[in-house]
Amino acid sequence: MYKKTFDRKSQVWISDYTLSLLLFTLAVIISIKILINSFAVNTAFVGLKADAAKISEILLSEGYPPYWDNGNSSDIIRLGLLTGERLSESKLIRVMNASYINYTSLRPKLQTKYDFVAVIEKPNGSLIEFNNLCVIGRPNSIADCTNPVLNLPDYDNLVKLTRLVIYNSTITKMVVYVWNT
């Protein structure tokens, strides 16, 4: 009689212990996962914001060499769209043309690892076309320049940054979208 009671107690204790250990492990794993995820998202978003500012800053410079649009894309050290503090049509045509510089080569020139798209907008919101092209960055992000709908992949974070710039004696907007997947 005594022996039977002892066995039963022992079994109950082991199952309690195992269950509590499993629950504890599960709780710790979930907490760590939540911590890591929240940490990663915040870091990514801060990085995205910084990169969006950097991309717009670089684009709104002359670039180096200043007249890089006269040479090959391999000679570009830093890419900028201005000449004499105005948007240069020649530079825009080059940078939007994937056969001149492709997207993979473009990102390091703008010092970013994130995906991005930049467009030039008129004051009324329509896009300015340069040789029927209107997008700097990820190809096929806008299928039709006359009907600008952004076609972006599923992203975790997206940053939009707008800056004013002069083109053809008119104030236009350069809009930069940067995202991570």
Add this chain to the structure above:
Amino acid sequence: MRKAQVATEFMLMVGLAMIVIFAFLAVIYVLISDYYEEKNMKKLEDLGYSIQNELILAAEVEPGYERTIIIPDQVGGVGYSLSQTANDLIIRYRQTDFLFPIPSVNGALDKGTNVIRHCSYETININLICS
């Protein structure tokens, strides 16, 4: 007999707990080391871009420009090597090369204090006096 049974159960439970703890620690170690590896690479990339920006700035401004920069021995506690070709700065970290295009310069960058000078049209000297 009863004491032996308790001891076996105790060892079994401690063993189980140890296995769980070790597995858990291994997972955390992998996650943390991946995170720090990525962070180190990001820091080295930022260092490369900073040096690239310094050299571009020196090339863009008028002759007479001089600036002293300090390149750290380690970044985030990890070592790396620095070298350059005619138009590229190369940062190597654990068999990974980061390439940063730079304007053509005379002289070489090294860890520690470096003096960048814009001597005359398209002549950038690093750690060299303008002639």
